[in-house]
Amino acid sequence: AQTVTQSQPEMSVQEAETVTLSCTYDTSESDYYLFWYKQPPSRQMILVIRQEAYKQQNATENRFSVNFQKAAKSFSLKISDSQLGDAAMYFCAYKSGGGADGLTFGKGTHLIIQP
Amino acid sequence: DAGITQSPRHKVTETGTPVTLRCHQTENHRYMYWYRQDPGHGLRLIHYSYGVKDTDKGEVSDGYSVSRSKTEDFLLTLESATSSQTSVYFCATRDAAYEQYFGPGTRLTVT
Numbered sequence: 001a002q003t004v005t006q007s008q009p010e011m012s013v014q015e016a017e018t019v020t021l022s023c024t025y026d027t028s029e030s031d032y033y034l035f036w037y038k039q040p041p042s043r044q045m046i047l048v049i050r051q052e053a054y055k056q057q058n059a060t061e062n063r064f065s066v067n068f069q070k071a072a073k074s075f076s077l078k079i080s081d082s083q084l085g086d087a088a089m090y091f092c093a094y095k096s097g098g099g100a101d102g103l104t105f106g107k108g109t110h111l112i113i114q115p
Numbered sequence: 116d117a118g119i120t121q122s123p124r125h126k127v128t129e130t131g132t133p134v135t136l137r138c139h140q141t142e143n144h145r146y147m148y149w150y151r152q153d154p155g156h157g158l159r160l161i162h163y164s165y166g167v168k169d170t171d172k173g174e175v176s177d178g179y180s181v182s183r184s185k186t187e188d189f190l191l192t193l194e195s196a197t198s199s200q201t202s203v204y205f206c207a208t209r210d211a212a213y214e215q216y217f218g219p220g221t222r223l224t225v226t
Contacts, residue, residue, distance in 0.1 A: 097213075104160075
C-alpha cells in the first residue's frame with residue numbers, strides 16, 4: 001500500500017517570506033499523481049497544485065511551486081511571498097494512475113503566517 | 116467548484132442508532148468517494164464508487180456501507196453508530212484528469 005509522510009506537523013513563516021512544506025511518499029508504481037490540498041479553518045478542501053509523475057517539469061501555480069524528486073520520492077511545496085490567507089492545514093496526497101480508488105493523504109502540516 | 120453538497124452538515128446521534136449521510140453532485144462525475152478526517156490522521160478513504168451500483172471498500176470501511184442508485188447521489192450509512200465514528204466526513208468526486216473535488220464536510224458526533 002502507498003504511504004504519504006508529512007514530517008512537519010506545524011510550520012511558521014513571516015508574512016512575505018518563503019516557506020517549504022515537505023512530503024515523501026512510498027510506492028512501487030511508475031504512473032501516479034501527486035497533489036497538495038489546502039484546508040483553511042472553513043474546512044473546505046482546496047486543490048493548490050498537482051504533479052503528474054511522468055512530467056519532469058515541476059508544477060507551478062502563481063506563488064505555489066513544487067520540487068518533485070521522483071527518484072527520492074519527494075514532493076515538497078514552496079510558497080513564495082507568504083500571505084495571511086495562506087494560513088491553513090496543507091495536505092499532500094497520492095493517487096495511483098488508472099483505477100477508481102481514492103487519494104492517500106499525509107497527516108498534514110499546519111502553516112502559521114506571522115504578520 | 117464541482118457542485119457538491121452534503122447533508123446534513125452537522126449531526127449529533129446516540130450510540131447504536133443508524134445514520135445516513137448524503138452526498139449530491141451536479142457535475143455528472145462517474146467517481147465518488149467518502150473520506151473521514153480525524154485529528155492526527157489526515158483524510159482516510161472509507162468507500163468509493165465507480166458507477167451506479169458499483170462500489171468498493173477503502174482503507175477504513177468497517178462499520179460503514181454505501182449505496183449509489185443514481186449518478187448524482189452517494190449515500191454513506193453507519194448501521195449502528197459508535198463513538199469511534201465521531202469524525203468529519205467528506206464526500207468527493209473525481210474528474211477524468213484525476214482531480215478530486217470535495218464537499219463542505221459533515222461533522223458527526225456520536226454520544
